[in-house]
Amino acid sequence: MQDSLKNFNFPYIKTILIISVTVFLLPFFLLPHYILKISFTCLRLIFITSSMIVCSGFIYCIVAFHYKILKGDELKLRIHLESLNAAFTISLVIFFALAFVFLNFAPTLLNYIMVIIAIVFIVSYLLATQFIRDKYQ
Numbered sequence: 579m580q581d582s583l584k585n586f587n588f589p590y591i592k593t594i595l596i597i598s599v600t601v602f603l604l605p606f607f608l609l610p611h612y613i614l615k616i617s618f619t620c621l622r623l624i625f626i627t628s629s630m631i632v633c634s635g636f637i638y639c640i641v642a643f644h645y646k647i648l649k650g651d652e653l654k655l656r657i658h659l660e661s662l663n664a665a666f667t668i669s670l671v672i673f674f675a676l677a678f679v680f681l682n683f684a685p686t687l688l689n690y691i692m693v694i695i696a697i698v699f700i701v702s703y704l705l706a707t708q709f710i711r712d713k714y715q
Contacts, residue, residue: 588642598635601628657710664706669699 605628609621616624633639647658680687 602632650666661706665703668702
């Protein structure tokens, strides 16, 4: 099992990512036209199936990204780890700030805190990667 994973190079990453995003967005665009004609059970089944396909595609891409980083050189690994460190720290600080603000001023927005933190983490990781790459250039 270990040897087969070492030689596996995770093909079609971009294609799987595009398909996952398409499958994620497709029910939101198609269902409003058919929402009155579909039963609640069928609607629930559509959302469960599409979310399962989307999650498996994203997990595949995340694992592929992880193995490609590990197979890279030491500099790429160091840039990746420093970017994760910076992104985690920024996300943690913003999480506590948002939790304080939402608890005191807008408790109904607490439901959206994970979505906001996920977006902040992704953006901060991408920015940190660029800044740290410039640092090592």
